[in-house]
Amino acid sequence: MHVAHLHLHNFRSYATVDVALEPGVTAFIGRNGQGKTNLVEAIDYLSRLASHRVATDAPLVRSGADQAVVRAAVVRDGRTATLEVELNPGRANRARVNKSQLPRARELIGLVRTVVFSPEDIVLVKGDPSDRRKFLDDLLILRTPRLAGVRADYDRILRQRNSLLKTAGAARRGSSSQEGALSTLGVWDAHLARTGAELLAERLRLAEELRPHLGAAYAAVARGATREDAAIEYKPSFELPAVKAADPDRDVLNDALLAEVERRRNDELDRGISLVGPHRDELLLTLGVDGNVLPVKGYASHGESWSFALALRIASYNLLRDDGDDPILILDDVFAELDGERRRQLAELVAGAEQVLVTAAVAADVPDALAGARYAVAGGEVRRER
Template sequence: MHVAHLSLHDFRSYPDLDVELGPGASAFIGRNGQGKTNLVEAVDYLSRLSSHRVASDAPLVRAGAEQAVVRAAVVREGRTATLEVEINPGRSNRARVNRAPLPKARELLGLVRTVVFSPEDLTLVKGDPSERRRFLDDLLVLRTPRLAGVRSDYDRVLKQRNSLLKTAGLARGSARESALSTLVVWDAHLARTGAELLAARLHLVEELRPYLGKAYETVARGATRDDAEIGYAASLDLGGAVARDELTELLLEELQRRQPDELDRGVSLVGPHRDELRLTLGAADARLPVKGYASHGESWSFALALRLASYDLLRADGDDPILVLDDVFAELDTERRRQLADLVSGAEQVLVTAAVAADVPQALAGSRFSVADGTVTRDG
């Protein structure tokens, strides 16, 4: 899979831009603030319908414009399709394939796959649990696009249930009884959608585990594949359950048990939104959490290993995702630059950004583009 042509209209700093790309490595070189990351961010947006840099769509639209358009010709197994998304902050985005409108923008998910390495990846290990949950869910959707609907349904149910908990917690008499009766319905919705999301996450963590160990051994000096470990910490005792029906029952039971606490606090205390992806390092009998214990170098290696493991898992599915290396080589010493470049050089397409051309290893010497003052020029 690779992007053969990228067109942007009012996306970030670009009023209009057209860039011809191809298989292999393409490096965008330019000083910070010139717009090189905006290019790879646009490609990634087509994959996930969200940015790896910001939480909302508003910053993606050029100042003064009302909407942005990202369009790409994507080649997959010898066939080319034109994918397009119209970004409308505050309103529904719209998507097209070969100029035919899709009923929902999220139907674009899965048609192009990207794995992004960026300095922001440190938040995977040093940030809040929400960052790690997002990592899991983004990977889930890349592999199984219909789970985007499940995640959206869960978020909607959670919002409604939290609102009802606040109302019920303050109500008295018949109003409280009515709210509690309605809460039973929302408990069932939360348990059903939450169990499907939870079951998918548990399965993903098990599949990802061996790839993570192998990746960490490769990027961390002196490490073995047993040093890095991931586990899933749910907001309730699962007792080994992994099947969706079992998880639904467990969630319902825990919701009922925690109801008094939830009514007091006005928030849902049980469900996938409270779960954590546990990251640890060290020997099996002396593992420590990466967050709070790992050095900067170990944390960075763990973050890289998570991305490499994602890439390897997607390839094992039979697809070759587009790799984006966004300003990561500046964070690595010469040896680890070479190791990472050697690992990914066999990908069908690698998109690299760097402030200095010398930071890009020889293994990724391919097409070079200069990015300056809002223009992108192919070198040579």
């Protein structure tokens, strides 16, 4: 899979730009603020309908414009399809495939797959649990696009349930007459358990499938490391009954969630928030150090943290490859964050990908193993140099 052509209209800093691409390595070279990252961000957006840099679509639309368009010709198994998304902040986005509009924009997800390495990846190790949950969910949705709907449903249910908990809690304390909220809560408990069980099952299975890839990737990028040094474990917000992580029983998880919700009922009413469910879970990252297993966050050095973050991305890439497609690899200003040895190791690991897109402030940051097409990006122009 690779992108053969990219067209942007009113996306970020570009009024209009067209870039012809090809398989292999393509590097975009330019000083900070010139728009090189905007190009690869647009391709990643087509993959996930989300940016790896910002949480909302509004910053993606050029100042003064009310919408932006990202269009790409994507080649897969020798066939070319044109994918397009129209970004409309404050309104529904629209997506097209070969000029035919899709019923919902999210049906575009997964038609092109990307894995992005960027300086922001350090939050996977040093950030909050929400950053690691997002990492898992993004990968889940790329592999199984229908889970975008499951995740959206869960978020909607969670918002509604939290609202009811606040109302019911106030009613219980006598400051509100809306006693009906407490009885309605049972309906939303069932919705939360059903949808949460599906999301929980998929995350458990993904962590299990990702684990061996992570160990191999960490051994490849960290000096002197072995496959056993790096590990991940999915940690739910409560003690689960015995289930097979490789194939969890959703009915068992559903019943367990319902039971825990009932057990924590008073706490939830007191606090007015949902305390049970996948939104409270954690992905534990650990390293073997001198015979001890320690959490990466708080114990790993800066270099070890970077190696772990890189290993998570490489593991994601290899897992997606196991599904049958070479994802498009995007290395966004990542080499400036790495020492020479890690640059070389990363370059050698990804050089064989069908398409690798690199951004760098200076050409010297791009390792020799990633020689290929090169574009200069400056003043809103993208000019091929070789």
